[in-house]
Amino acid sequence: MEWETVIGLEIHAQLATRSKIFSGAPTAYGAEPNTQACAVDLGLPGVLPVLNGEAVRMAVKFGLAIGGTIAARSIFSRKNYFYPDLPKGYQISQYDLPVVSRGHLNILVDGEEKTIGITRAHLEEDAGKSLHEDFHGLTGIDLNRAGTPLLEIVSEPDLRSAQEAVAYMKKIHALVRYLRICDGNMQEGSFRCDANVSVRRMEQNEFGTRAEIKNLNSFRFVERAINFEVERQIALLEAGGRVVQETRLYDADKGETRSMRSKEEANDYRYFPDPDLLPLEIGPAFVDEVRGQLPELPDAKKERFKAQYGLGEYDAAVLTATRETADYYEAVVGAAGCDPKLCANWIMGDLSAALNRAGVEIDQTPVTAERLAGLLQRIADSTISGKIAKQVFEAMWEKGATADALIEQQGLKQITDGGEIATIIDQIIAANPEQVSQYRAGKERLFGFFVGQAMKATRGKANPQQLNALLKQKL
Amino acid sequence: MHNKTIAELAAGLRDKEFSSRELTTHFLARIGQYNPALNCFITVTEELALQQAEAADARIAAGKAGPLTGVPIVQKDIFCTKGVRTSCGSKMLDNFIAPYDATVVERLGRAGTVMLGKANMDEFAMGSSNETSFYGIVRNPWDTNAVPGGSSGGSAAAIAARLTPGATGTDTGGSIRQPAAFCGITGLKPTYGLVSRYGMIAFASSLDQGGPMARSAEDCALLLQEMAGFDEKDSTSVKRTVPDYRAGLNERLAGLRIGLPEEFFDEALDSEIARTIEAAIAEYEKLGAEVKKISLANMRLSVPVYYVVAPAECSSNLARYDGVRFGYRCQNPKDVHDLFMRSRGEGFGAEVKRRILIGTYVLSAGYYDAYYLQAQKIRRLISEDFKQAFEQVDVILGPTAPSVAFGFGEKTSDPIAMYLSDIYTIGVNLAGLPAMSIPVGFSSNRPVGMQLIGNYFKEAQLLNIAHRYQQVTDWHRRVPANFM
Known part of the structure; x- marks a missing residue:
């Protein structure tokens, strides 16, 4: 029997604001527990939320980048439930009127382009963390993360495989980093997702019953969790069973998903508009202002790289995968003034290998764009051969010197006499x-x-x- | 000294007739003498008061005194006060020492006032008789067998008994005006958004509003002057210039159009109260005002609407009292669920629980549309009624409450009867309008309060209308016999 997989993702991107969404407390990661939580984050009696304008700007940026609609008026609502690390007993989120709706994004899987609909993106606050180790059978509560701004990005159920889901998630990941609205750090939980997964027979029109897999914080886990879940559901249905609507957790150690709570056990969140916050009103002038601040987006940049530098699809895609790599590339080309393809090869080859070995991001590289350009110029003008250049590059990485200084110092100048x-x-x-x-x-x-x-x-x-x-x- | 108004006390302090320390000591002595019988205070902050009084005296000596420097006041125990227990009248917060000052507390402190203590109140401001306080009932100085009204019952009784010249109150459905009426004092509930709610423990966020309580309109003007104004910490506070509330107190009332809503003078109103109010209306006519009958057709729906909206908000606002971070925590919880259940079960009183249950119910899936959404629609209709009324009149006048102060336990067994005692005040909160209650006489030896409702941000006009009346009458100067 042929089965089709249907997936929708809810991605939580932590917005890179300096302070929290409804308070002035800092958002930096890794501080001592409860040192970055102010009276508002602790939900002390009498405190009130005040919306962080920067979080709104970031949400609007994202909305424009996905071609979405920016709501002229959106509403913050309270999602009520009791949990020890939820200080107020409710989470401030957006419910029926989100700030962004109806956007889309194109993904490329197996050489085929596909458009994925984005239903909505809304602003909300994160909860704190419960710590179960080191407390001798008790639970510790760390509220540093409470009130951290999140953008929840909800896709349409347009994804048809784990591979597509990962491609979509990577695309969103690149986009939020391009926009500089999220640091994308998945280990620290700055970018994570819930996957709604169901299967249906090929000829079936309506969707199957879905399970929601919570809190996936790596691309690999997303892929494995979805594949496991799809197989589980198909096996269940083929054996004459029935998928129940439920929330499941992915156990990375065992590589499986398991039931967390069923629909019947689900909370009634009793959403209602938060009376402490006015409706969020966004005028066209603000939207235009934000539009003016949008950087060149990944797809546009890739096309430009192909046209402007004569790069192939693959090279252009690799070089535009992050804004930092693209900026580095253009800085090298600009400074070297030589063959853009040579520049591309060096960045994708020797530099990328060295970065990987050292575990360093391109914006932290010891060989700056200007210095790499200096090296490439010496290849272009035949001062050194490509082979010697590799040697020089290693020395530049180690010693932090310029190519010319090293060539001179080590007598590496090519013999052309x-x-x-x-x-x-x-x-x-x-x-x-x-x-x-x-x-x-x-x-x-x-x-x-x-x-x-x-x-x-x-x-x-x-x-x-x-x-x-x-x-x-x-x- | 204790019979002087705030305006008189401030003048006396400036003219060095007496020091703030003397004044503060005098009121503290009165509190020591009379509070055991009345129970107006949850906490008396004697040491702090004397420190503040000395600081005020130093400022007066240095010629840096403001209009309220050295004047003692009382804070309703719903306002967070740094380093001082802020209980909100509840066992839940009996051990809660606020780590910060509410904006109102900070502003009144900056204005140089001296805090004598924290006033008793209904638990989480839920009540109309001060009988739901964890700290016990407050007695009405005019008749100690009668309730002082609620929820700002401690503030009202303390002013009436001359234990303080002024106090803060909060009003969600009448909690400033009704106790002001029952205790024969003057209270003002400002326009929603005029006074910051930051640090004022929330009951129903869209209705709560802090305001001044004192003996006269002039004193309310002085207090409001310091309390009012935009606060960036409260998103619902309104950015607009605060007028000088004393400047227009003596404006003439000739040509003032007073509206009398027929719904406020129906058969539910005690006939003696009706006669007292009519006498006050006659005074206004003598002052040149024109009286006109109006209608607020949806007023009868205000109590049911209120008892959907307020509990809904309260059920969510009070969710933070879970025993995890502050406040009451049950003994030996066996797991987190037990911790939540018993901390809340043991920490909240019956009326608070009743409202949390109602609120949880009306917000539940399947009931939200029928109750909460419907109530919000009717709320808009009620606002619309007021809007139309203010096209015809400048101010709306009526009784503050359908009866005078009732006896203890008279309504505790019948929540609906208790809720109906706020029937004339609740609509104002639903619409977010400003309103005052001023004393206009007595019925069976208990004070009668008259309500004046103004258009949005017309506090100055309300104060003017109340002040002119107080210039030609002396009800606000009457002192209960045992507290002379």
Whole structure:
């Protein structure tokens, strides 16, 4: 039997504001428990929320970037439920009138482009954290995260495989980082998602019963959790069983999802408009102002890179995957003034490998764009060969010096003087009479031997083209 | 000294007739003498008061005194006061020492007032008789067998008994005006958004409003001057210039159009109260005002609407009292569920629980549309009635309450009867309008209060109308016999 998977994602992106969504407390991660929670975050008697305008600006930015509608008037509501790390006994969120609605995004899977609808994106506050270790059977509460601004991005059930879900999530991840509205740090929980998963028979029109998998904080987990859940549901249905609507948790250690609570056990959240906050009104002037601040978005940048620098689809996609990489690339091209393809190769090759080895992000690289450009210029003007350049690059990474300084200091400048190269060749011919006669007798692969000897003698500095030409001539 | 108004006391302090320390000591002595019988206070902050009085005296000596420097006041125990227990009349917050000052407390403190203590009140401001307080009933100084009204019963009784010249109150459905009426004092519930709610423990956020309580309109003007104004910590506070409330107190009332809603003078109204109010109306006519009958057709729906909206908001506002971070926590909870259930079960009183239950019910899936949404629609109709009325008249006049102060236990067994004692005041909160209650006489030796309702942000006009009446009558100067 053929089955179709139907997935919708609810992504929670923590907005990169300095202070919380309804208080002035800082949002920095990793502080001592309860040191970044003020009276408002603690839900003390008498406190009131005041909306952080920067969070609104960020939500509008996102809304514009996905071609969504920015609500002229949206409402904050209270989602009521009791939980020890939910200080007020309710979460302030948006319910029937979200700030952003009806956007979309294109994803590329197996070379095919597909449009994914985004139902809505709304602002809400995060809860605190319950800590169960180190308290001897008791629970500790850390409210540092309480009140952190979140943008909840809800997709349409347009995704048809785990692969598509991951592609979509990665696309949103890149977008929020491009917009600089979220740091995208998944380990710290700044970017996480819930997946609504169901399956249906191919010929079936209506959706199957869905299960919601909570709190997936890596692309790998999203993929594994969905695949596990899809197989579980299909096996259940094929055995004549029934999928129940429920919330499930993904256990990364066991690689499986398990039931957390059923629909019957679900809370009645008793949503109602928060009387402490006025409706959020956003005028066209503000929307225009934010639109004016939008950076070039990933898709547009990729197309421009292809056109402007003559890059292929793959190179352009890799170089525009993050705004930092793209900025770095353009800085190198601008400073080097040489072949954009050469610049691309170096960033995607040696630089990227070095960054990976060191576990460093491109905006923290010790080899700055200007310095890499300096190195590439020396390749372009034949001061050094590509091979020597790799050596120089390593030294630049280690010592933090410029390419020119290192070339000078280590005497790496390429030998382009024909006379000098000819003299060396003559010496090699004289020292290896046997190889010369074998070569002349037709054993042509010995040519490499002579190149090797000449490079050894010049410590790799001989200009390879000149060396080859002169060797052929003399032999 | 205790029979002087705030205006008179402030003048005496400035002219160095007496010091703030002397004044404060005098009121503290009266509190020591009379409070045991009345129970107006949950906490008396004697030490703090004397410190503040000395600081005020230093400012007066340095010639830096403001209009209220050195004047003692009382804060309703719903306002957070830094370092001082803020109980809200509840066992739930009996151990809660607020780590910050409410904006109102901060502003009155900056104005130089001296805080004598924290006034008793109905638990979480839910009540109309001060009988729901965890700290016991408050007695009415005019008749100690009668309730002082609620929820600001401690504030009202303390003013009437001359234990303080002024106090703060809060009014969600009549909690300033009704106790002011029952205790024969003057109270003003401002326009929603005029006085910051930051640090004022929430009951029903869309209705709650803090305001001044004192013996005269002039004193209310002085207190309101310091309390009012935009606060960036309260998103519902309104950004607009605060007028000088004393400047227009003596404006003439000639040509003033007073509306009398027929719904306020129906058969539910005690006939003696009706006669007393009519006498007050006659005074206004003598002052040149024109009287006109009007109708507020949806007024009869205000009590049912209120008892959907207020409990709904309260059920959510009071969810934070869960025993986790502050306040009452039950003994030996066996798990988190037990902690929530018993902390709340043991920490809240019956009336609070009743309202939480009603509120939870009306917000529940399947009932929200029928109750909460419907109530919001009727709320708009009630506002619309007032809007139309204010196209015809400048101010609306009527009784504050359908009866004078009733006896203890008279209405506790019948919540509906208790709720109906706010029938004339609740509509004002639903519409967010300003209103006052001023004393206009007595019925069976208990004070009668008259309500004046103004258009949005017309506090200055209300104060003017009340002040002119108090210039030609002396009801507000009457002192209960045992508290002379």
